Amino acid sequence: MSQSRLLSVLVENKPGVLNRVASAVRRRGFNIDSLSVGPTDDASVSRMTITVQVGRQQAEQATKQLAKLIDVITIDDVTGQRVVAHELLLIRMHAPHSSRRDVLDIVDIFRGRVVDIAVESVIVEVTGSTEKVDNFIELMRPFGIKEVARSGAVALVRGDDARLRLLDFELPSGEPEIHPVSGDDDEAVDTTGNV
């Protein structure tokens, strides 16, 4: 049974790493739904968040193959864990005067923001779970979508334990130092429930 798996990967911030990770996933014949990369608070480490459509055993295989890459520092399959997994949507809506109010009402419900406004259209920004973003797009469809850009999910596991600290190999392994994550948890705002 194929399922969407969410992999959170910390990698060395070096050229070619994205290529290696993508190749390793491709080589096992898995399709990447979304992949986002960005810096972390440690300049030498980037975080990739990958969603793939695979079965559980395949996901395990993909995870293990990725873990073998020298540039992959840690990899966690966080599917089903308590995670905050959000993506950013930018959407250009057909929004002439006649329908603009209705569009903006829905944007409000989704806690979105208008980030650009023109005569016939608006660009709206919405963040949240993939499901929430999907739902929002569905609701926008009747008004006329002109363009969509989605970031793909980025994710962090909830709670106090931070993976980044585990990377410091000076620490005795298995004894994670507590590293508080900022308490900025907007679960309550999420209109579609969480993953």
Add this chain to the structure above:
Amino acid sequence: MIQARPDTEAEEPAAAKRPLTGAEIVFECLLAEGVSTIFGYPGGANLPLYQHLPSYPQLHHVLVRHEQGGAHAADGYARSRRGAVGVVFATSGPGALNMVTGLATAYADSVPVVAITGQVAITAVGTDAFQESDVIGSTMSVTKHSYLVTRIEDIAPTIREAFHVARSGRPGPVLIDLPKDLQQATMEFEPATEPVRLRSFPEPPRPDGMKLRRIAQLISEARRPVMLIGRGVIISGAETEVMELAHRAHIPTGWTLLGTGAFPVRDPLALQMVGFMGAGFTNRAVCDADLLILIGMRCDDRVTTRLDSFAPRVEHIVHIDIDPAEIGKNVVPHVSLVADAKTALGALLPLVEPKREHEWLTTIDQWREEHPIRFVHRNGLLQPQEVLIEMYRRCQDEAIVLADVGLNQIWAALWFDYRKPGRFLNSGGTGTMGYAFPASMGAKLSNPDKTVFCISGEGGFVMNMQEMATMVEQNIDVNVLILNNASLGMVRQFQDEFYGGIRSAVDLSFTPDFVKLGEAFGMKAMTTDRAADVGPMLDEALAHHGPVLMNFDIDRDANVYPIVPLGKGMLDFVEAS
């Protein structure tokens, strides 16, 4: 005389703090890693390396005649001696790309090789400059890791890291792409003293005590235990521990193609090679086992044949391997241990109680008699096994034996018959024809005191026969046996048995006269098609100091048996008739 010298203790690096070129830094670092032999081929993008090479007479550079030969030679050098790392140089573009198959071969079989390729100047990278190709991109899936060096300061740390990565965990080839201008640039070089540590590449964990006790318990409860071992056992040097475990609990032990040599074939507990072209009695044992212990192996399709036919009666599978990705990839174990085989077995042994399942051992002995590995004499034609038996008789349980790919490889594996663990090298994972001959050159240079036999088909031999020039130039004492069936034998057998008997593009009747060919290169060369000549010819070859090419015109219809027909299961093996 062979110029070989075993890898020495790391040499004293040059006086600290004088400006060195990038090329010199490469050599300083290679010496610091204990390298003594380099296989290589020059070209525009690595000329600075070659400019400085003569100032390092401690390094024995072997000029191969094709970069593929260089990569296989480095593989043979490393594969034939525990702890050795093979080093190979090539230039950019075509030079580097010629190594791809060699790297893939080493990668599939977990062989530590460090390849250093010249690249166009860093300022020209990405411009489609002359002889520029994307070597990192082209080799990414056939190397354990690769590096494009972009600053001279990174050369030394990169080389150190490359050796560390190549050697540790599950070993494998690592490529360093080194732009030409960095080889020429200079900097003050200070040798590093700190050991390499990679945060993404931790030491394998100590074997879990609970799991070890569980495995010991499974062994004590098993009525029909079987152990299968792969190349991981050889890599970790766990042959003794495997023997001890087998004997303490009387566990019949078989092996994969790449595990051949890890267990003494003449041992009463020895099974044989398992799987697709494995021995019938071994396949039967695996299919009847209630406990299967798999050590240092991948369980690929040549081992399992049709997956659902593999070990149908098994109640527990224990899988020990250093690569977590191999656990559960093909065969899902009940108990698994991610660990170095030697470490794991060392920890397991004290927990295992001596035992012996008489009935099981008797059954296996019965199967062994019912399904012997045998061959059939036909019309007085020379049988390949007759050649191999004579050769193995002269190995004295010591010689290093290499086999190429095809029927010759499987015959050589099935007739390997040492009384103690020995070295049998072949390209198992990729099945690269043309591997054995250049690899045998590396094996001999790595083990100058050992006799080396290289078995090959006439098809595979010509794929890298240019290395005859290297062999003769360096006077590398390898005894080559061509089992000449005037065809791409294994493909021919497949066509005969599984593809409607239509022989297509397998006829090699037009092969060169190998005696003339060998002599043209300056090799001692001999040929025969008579069984009576085999022994004397081998003796003459052994008495000769230098490379010898022996051609044996064998029965052109000799096949490999047993064989499991394609798509069939483990017990559907067909035997010699």
